Amino acid sequence: MKKLFIVSFLFSTITSFASVIDLQFDSNVTANLRKQVMGDFELMQNMGASRESPIHQEIFGKVDGSNYLQWFQQRVKYFGFSSCGGPSAVACVKPQYLNKIWVSGNYTGINHPQIARLMTLYHEARHTEKDKDNWPHAKCPRNFPYRSIWTGKRLAGNYACDSTVYGSYASASVLLNNISKFCESCSEKTKQDAKIYSDDQVKRVVDAASVARLKQDFEI
Numbered sequence: 001m002k003k004l005f006i007v008s009f010l011f012s013t014i015t016s017f018a019s020v021i022d023l024q025f026d027s028n029v030t031a032n033l034r035k036q037v038m039g040d041f042e043l044m045q046n047m048g049a050s051r052e053s054p055i056h057q058e059i060f061g062k063v064d065g066s067n068y069l070q071w072f073q074q075r076v077k078y079f080g081f082s083s084c085g086g087p088s089a090v091a092c093v094k095p096q097y098l099n100k101i102w103v104s105g106n107y108t109g110i111n112h113p114q115i116a117r118l119m120t121l122y123h124e125a126r127h128t129e130k131d132k133d134n135w136p137h138a139k140c141p142r143n144f145p146y147r148s149i150w151t152g153k154r155l156a157g158n159y160a161c162d163s164t165v166y167g168s169y170a171s172a173s174v175l176l177n178n179i180s181k182f183c184e185s186c187s188e189k190t191k192q193d194a195k196i197y198s199d200d201q202v203k204r205v206v207d208a209a210s211v212a213r214l215k216q217d218f219e220i
């Protein structure tokens with residue numbers, strides 16, 4: 001009995017040292033998904049750069065892996081798998097649950113680059129900020145021409161846009177834009193992918209003053 005305790009204690013110590021980030025997964029999160037999430041944060045862990053844009057500085061601080069992981073960890077402690085309320089959803093928060101995000105079958109079932117998956121997780125992490133009313137989305141215009149880069153579904157008329165540079169789409173776009181331009185330890189593929197997804201997500205910002213601020217931030 002005593003021996004068994006020591007073995008399991010050692011095992012849990014080893015596994016916690018091996019994790020790049022401390023997340024508690026729901027029991028319906030598959031081993032493959034847990035491994036994928038950890039692998040994606042490992043990609044981020046070693047990022048570094050000597051500069052960043054002003055909005056990035058304001059929201060995330062420096063382009064720095066440990067800084068990014070700490071930012072995420074301050075917001076997200078629990079990770080679930082859920083339909084997130086509809087066939088279009090990729091991930092979600094449920095405001096009554098603090099520090100928790102869920103991903104859906106669209107997250108696991110559609111193949112996207114590592115940095116795009118991280119973008120989605122940072123998008124949701126931003127939504128956990130209860131003191132900011134979870135950064136609610138704005139309604140995309142009825143004539144909004146863009147489709148979701150993730151699912152290909154139409155966005156016009158849906159609450160899938162932002163009207164502030166600090167919202168989930170805008171902040172995740174700023175994050176990836178900075179990685180695409182300034183990350184010194186990233187592969188060319190990561191930087192190219194970051195640019196593609198950043199350029200896409202920034203189109204979800206529909207407020208003119210915010211668009212102008214982001215344009216200026218992206219040109220730095």
Ligand SMILES: [Zn+2]
Nearest residue numbers: 123127137168
């Ligand atoms: Zn959102």
